[in-house]
Amino acid sequence: VVGLGGSATTDGGCGAAAACGVRFFDDDGAPFVPVGATLSRISRIDASGLDPEVARIAAMCDVDNPLTGEHGAAAVFGPQKGATPELVRSLDDGLAHLAQVVRRDLGVEVEDLPGAGAAGGLGGGMVAFFGAELRRGVDAVLDAVGFAQKLASADAVISGEGSFDSQSLRGKVVLGVSRRTREPGVPLHVLAGRVDPGVRDVLREHGIASARAITPEGMDLEEAMERAGELLSAAARDLAKDLA
The missing domain is CATH 3.90.1510.10 (Glycerate kinase, domain 2)
Structure with missing residues (x-):
């Protein structure tokens, strides 16, 4: 391999x-x-x-x-x-x-x-x-971790990307996950460092329920990288509240 x-x-x-x-x-x-x-x-x-x-x-x-x-x-x-x-x-x-x-x-x-x-x-x-x-x-990894079995009992799936943009929809992890979640109709939510506004119009056609940036507006890249763990946790909590 x-x-x-x-x-x-x-x-x-x-x-x-x-x-x-x-x-x-x-x-x-x-x-x-x-x-x-x-x-x-x-x-x-x-x-x-x-x-x-x-x-x-x-x-x-x-x-x-x-x-x-x-x-x-x-x-x-x-x-x-x-x-x-x-x-x-x-x-x-x-x-x-x-x-x-x-x-x-x-x-x-x-x-x-x-x-x-x-x-x-x-x-x-x-x-x-x-x-x-x-x-x-992504398919090799999903198969290795038994994703299909886990998906069968999931209410939602959360995936992520550093920068979620048009390139993300050309075969990267998020698209690979969406191919698996779309058929059974399990909602897929994306957390990313940044989200390109251009992809929001095509989320639904790729089976993605939502995409949100974890980086606050105006925060520079260096600070965002330093606080990545904190920002991801905060965004995950906000998403969990929305899904509750």
Whole structure:
């Protein structure tokens, strides 16, 4: 099992692949290890040297973003890590180029694969280079803790997120929980450090009964982090009163 996280690399999994024996060549036939800035230099991929010890892999990811495009690895996660609009375009072009070479040399289509954009494109790389199965990390955790059995006797479910925004509705924990609670009709309530106003209009369609921010209006991030436990407890008490 490989957990996917950390999108600052944006190398489409090339670093991991190179470490396990996959070779990348430029137009001059020289081998190199691609990074985000040099993905467009890839001319050929040779996976014949892949370490034979690599076993069947399940890759756990918490988003369903494709590899490229407006919802892809670079466009969505790049700005979070400090990428400028120009750099985002460059990284996205590099990932698109990588997907084309992967399609030609390895016969694997990953560009529009849900989850391929996880962890800077590592999701796509795990499928392309290792034949991995992409699984939602939240589903694996919920199964491991026996969530279905606990849900059967629950009157309500409370989930949480640091920042509850549009990205939360693309496969992260809250959405994974809502998929389980929606069918039996168990109300799901979200407590988050902050709640983006833009998601309030779509809560119902995702089976979410309410979402509230634990951080008071005007409180800066540093103070909110220092008082996170206190704020969460207070918000939970307020929610419990509303549900009583």
